[in-house]
Amino acid sequence: MMIRRQNRQIFAVDTIAHPIPVFTVGVLALAGFQGGVGYIPYLSDEFSHWIGITRQIHTLGALDIDAIAHGVPDYLVGWPLLMAYPGAIVGTYDEGQIALLPTVLHIGMLAMVFDVVRAVLRTDTKLSEKQVILFTWLGLLTLLGIEASGQLVARNLLTEPPQVYGMTAIVVLCMAACRFPDHALHLAGHAGIVLASPYIIKITALAMIPALAIFAVWLFRRDVNNAALLHLGLAYFGLMALALISWKYFGGPTDTTEYSNPARLLTPSRLANLASPESVHIAKLWFAHLWDYLSAYKAPLTLAALAGIIWAGFDNRWRWVVIVLGLFLLVYMAAFLLYQVESWKLWFHSVQRFTRVGLRAMHLIGLVLFGLMTLEALSRRSDGGFQALLVSSRTRTIVLAGVIALSLFQGFQGHRRIADLGTRAVQSTQEGTLTTRAGALALRSHLNAFDESKPKILMINASHDRYWMEMLFLYLLPSEFAAGFPDVAITDNLISWYMPKARTVTPRQPPGWFPVPADIDIIWPLSLSATDRKNLYRVTDGECTGDPAHYFLVRQHRGAATFSCRWKLPDGVDGVPALR
Numbered sequence: 001m002m003i004r005r006q007n008r009q010i011f012a013v014d015t016i017a018h019p020i021p022v023f024t025v026g027v028l029a030l031a032g033f034q035g036g037v038g039y040i041p042y043l044s045d046e047f048s049h050w051i052g053i054t055r056q057i058h059t060l061g062a063l064d065i066d067a068i069a070h071g072v073p074d075y076l077v078g079w080p081l082l083m084a085y086p087g088a089i090v091g092t093y094d095e096g097q098i099a100l101l102p103t104v105l106h107i108g109m110l111a112m113v114f115d116v117v118r119a120v121l122r123t124d125t126k127l128s129e130k131q132v133i134l135f136t137w138l139g140l141l142t143l144l145g146i147e148a149s150g151q152l153v154a155r156n157l158l159t160e161p162p163q164v165y166g167m168t169a170i171v172v173l174c175m176a177a178c179r180f181p182d183h184a185l186h187l188a189g190h191a192g193i194v195l196a197s198p199y200i201i202k203i204t205a206l207a208m209i210p211a212l213a214i215f216a217v218w219l220f221r222r223d224v225n226n227a228a229l230l231h232l233g234l235a236y237f238g239l240m241a242l243a244l245i246s247w248k249y250f251g252g253p254t255d256t257t258e259y260s261n262p263a264r265l266l267t268p269s270r271l272a273n274l275a276s277p278e279s280v281h282i283a284k285l286w287f288a289h290l291w292d293y294l295s296a297y298k299a300p301l302t303l304a305a306l307a308g309i310i311w312a313g314f315d316n317r318w319r320w321v322v323i324v325l326g327l328f329l330l331v332y333m334a335a336f337l338l339y340q341v342e343s344w345k346l347w348f349h350s351v352q353r354f355t356r357v358g359l360r361a362m363h364l365i366g367l368v369l370f371g372l373m374t375l376e377a378l379s380r381r382s383d384g385g386f387q388a389l390l391v392s393s394r395t396r397t398i399v400l401a402g403v404i405a406l407s408l409f410q411g412f413q414g415h416r417r418i419a420d421l422g423t424r425a426v427q428s429t430q431e432g433t434l435t436t437r438a439g440a441l442a443l444r445s446h447l448n449a450f451d452e453s454k455p456k457i458l459m460i461n462a463s464h465d466r467y468w469m470e471m472l473f474l475y476l477l478p479s480e481f482a483a484g485f486p487d488v489a490i491t492d493n494l495i496s497w498y499m500p501k502a503r504t505v506t507p508r509q510p511p512g513w514f515p516v517p518a519d520i521d522i523i524w525p526l527s528l529s530a531t532d533r534k535n536l537y538r539v540t541d542g543e544c545t546g547d548p549a550h551y552f553l554v555r556q557h558r559g560a561a562t563f564s565c566r567w568k569l570p571d572g573v574d575g576v577p578a579l580r
Contacts, residue, residue: 017133019111019140023152027103030414038422039099040437042429043156047470051095051157053080055474058093061482069473074260076247078200079159093479095157099421102154102161109149109165112172113368114140120179124376126387134399135390139371141406146301148364152410153417155427159202160353166198167328168361170208174215174324175365178317184219188236196239200247203260204357205240207335211327212236218320258343262335265342279341286340289351297352298363305366312369325365329358436468436526439552439568440475446522446554446566447476447488455521456489460536462527472524516563523553523563539563 015021031037041051049072056068057080065073083101087093118136121127127135144152149168154161173191177184191212199205216236247260258264273279294302309325312318336354344350378386389395420426424434447455461468469490476486516523516539525536525548536548544551544565553563 017137019114020107023107023110026411027100027107027153027414027418030411030418031100034415034419037096037099037418039095039157040422040424040434041095041157041471041474042424042427042433043158044467044470045158046156047467047474049075050079050159051083052470052474053077054083054087054098055093055477056485057081057084058087058481059477059483059485061088072257072259074256076200076202076260078197079162079202082201083157088481091481093481096422098157100153100418102157102165103152105162105165106149106152106154109169109172110140110144110152112169113143113364116172116176116179117368117372119176120372121375123179124372125379125390127390131391131396131399134396134403137403138399138406139368141403141410143364143367144410145406147298148301148305148367149360151413151417153414153421155417155421158353160357162201163198163204163357164360166194166201166205167208167357168364169194170212171321171325171328171361171365174212175318175321175368177215177219178321181219181222188216188219192236192239195236196243199240200243203262204332204335206262207332208328209237209240210331211324214327215320215324258339265338270342274338274341282341282345283337285346285348286337286351289348290355293352293355294359297356297359301363301367302359304370305363308366308368308370308373309362311373315373318369318373321365321369325362329362332358430467432468432527433471435569436471437475439524440472442568443472443522443524443552444476444478444486446552447486450488450521454487454489456491456519457522457524458491458516458520459524459526460528460532462529462532468526518559521555521558525549525551525553540565 041047046052049070053068053070057063057077060067063077063081065077083098086097090097114136117139118132121132121135125132143149149164150161170191173187173194177187177191180187195205195208195212213236256264264270309322313322333355340348379390416426443457457472459469459472472490476488476490478484478486523536523539525532528536528547528549533548536553537544539562540548540553541562543562544553548565550568551565552568554566555563
């Protein structure tokens with residue numbers, strides 16, 4: 001919509017046929033047909049960072065960096081604040097309220113692609129208005145069908161989806177500025193708005209600054225009368241600078257790390273370390289992981305996108321789009337490698353996630369360029385046969401059939417994905433995620449018996465995976481706005497996490513240690529060894545029938561030697577209780 005406003009004669013779109021109303025109404029209809037949208041977090045980073053921070057902001061009623069438990073305290077908090085907004089309005093928190101937030105951003109980015117492609121088709125072909133709409137929709141639905149930018153409904157609430165949409169949108173705006181130079185300054189301003197938005201979500205947006213700076217200089221040199229370089233600089237980077245200054249002086253912690261201040265990685269000592277044998281070894285392993293992923297993940301799309309980018313690089317009208325995209329990818333991947341070598345070392349678990357940010361932007365832009373270059377090459381045929389074929393009634397019928405078929409496919413995909421957000425029946429999750437979530441929610445009802453004293457919960461977890469501790473921490477937080485942290489302490493055999501402060505690692509006795517300390521009020525058996533089961537039978541006097549892992553063990557009263565058994569899932573449907 002930002003692009004369309006620049007020249008209504010060029011960018012005006014029939015509202016009914018535009019992606020914003022079409023996709024919005026379609027997604028809302030699919031959600032309404034299923035009775036609403038639910039969301040079950042399933043990734044560790046969702047608990048320890050993004051949704052975890054969001055729910056703590058809601059529970060506190062404010063953003064208090066010093067009060068919330070956070071794995072990386074100086075991460076920018078734009079995404080958690082955005083996700084916390086609906087809960088602050090309605091007064092209660094539910095992940096289902098924000099499950100489709102990435103979809104809103106995705107629709108906005110796709111609408112920008114639609115506007116640019118439609119404007120180019122109007123300029124470069126002899127298609128009628130209705131034919132232009134049909135061809136543009138065919139291209140857009142094809143991109144969605146092959147998931148060039150991912151499925152319309154994102155499966156998680158991590159920061160990667162908004163980064164993909166933000167970075168891609170900036171390159172799309174550069175495409176519009178190249179093809180419609182009369183509106184370049186206005187488009188630069190919009191690119192600046194988009195650039196500031198991903199930045200407050202994550203600092204990866206900084207990787208776009210070198211590309212935009214060079215693009216701004218080129219725009220100025222191409223037409224000095226278009227705008228002063230100062231105006232272009234303010235348009236591109238004014239809001240970005242404001243966001244940087246605001247976070248540095250008003251929002252972030254004083255003790256920053258490289259996660260909010262990349263300059264810490266560029267000190268002489270750390271740069272000198274890049275030549276060490278250890279760093280070279282890590283870099284080689286990183287490239288090996290990267291190649292393994294790129295060669296397996298949608299390799300045909302990658303090759304087609306690269307072909308489109310290389311082809312467009314020889315065209316003066318698109319060359320600077322290719323430069324912007326290429327420079328962004330170069331800086332982004334170089335920064336990725338720098339963080340891997342200096343911070344993450346031999347931890348390669350996020351190679352796929354972080355690579356997808358740049359890769360999906362490249363897929364979409366490269367395929368759009370490939371399609372436009374192909375259409376233009378065929379249209380330049382001297383005999384005019386291709387143009388005649390484009391405008392023929394038979395072609396219109398085929399394109400219309402394609403649009404209908406692809407729309408039905410998107411409807412099926414959308415229905416399936418929205419349903420999966422609230423069930424994770426299709427999405428692969430760690431075994432026990434649903435039942436652990438249900439148990440954590442049910443556990444809240446047992447805390448009411450300890451109103452006058454701080455209950456202490458022991459989680460018996462043979463795996464000692466922090467993932468389950470983080471999940472328990474999240475779901476014990478109340479749903480009411482500004483209700484405050486519950487007055488409980490959580491511990492397991494090896495680690496402790498005392499709310500509301502961040503987790504602390506404390507040496508403890510080996511798994512299966514007994515007797516249970518006298519200050520433990522509730523035992524949550526999560527995963528048990530044979531010794532654990534034997535000991536739990538003993539502390540319940542055999543009251544639990546069947547596997548003790550199906551129960552909470554609640555001390556009968558302070559000082560009592562035995563525990564009562566409470567069924568974990570008293571009101572569950574498919575393992576998920578009604579309590580939110």
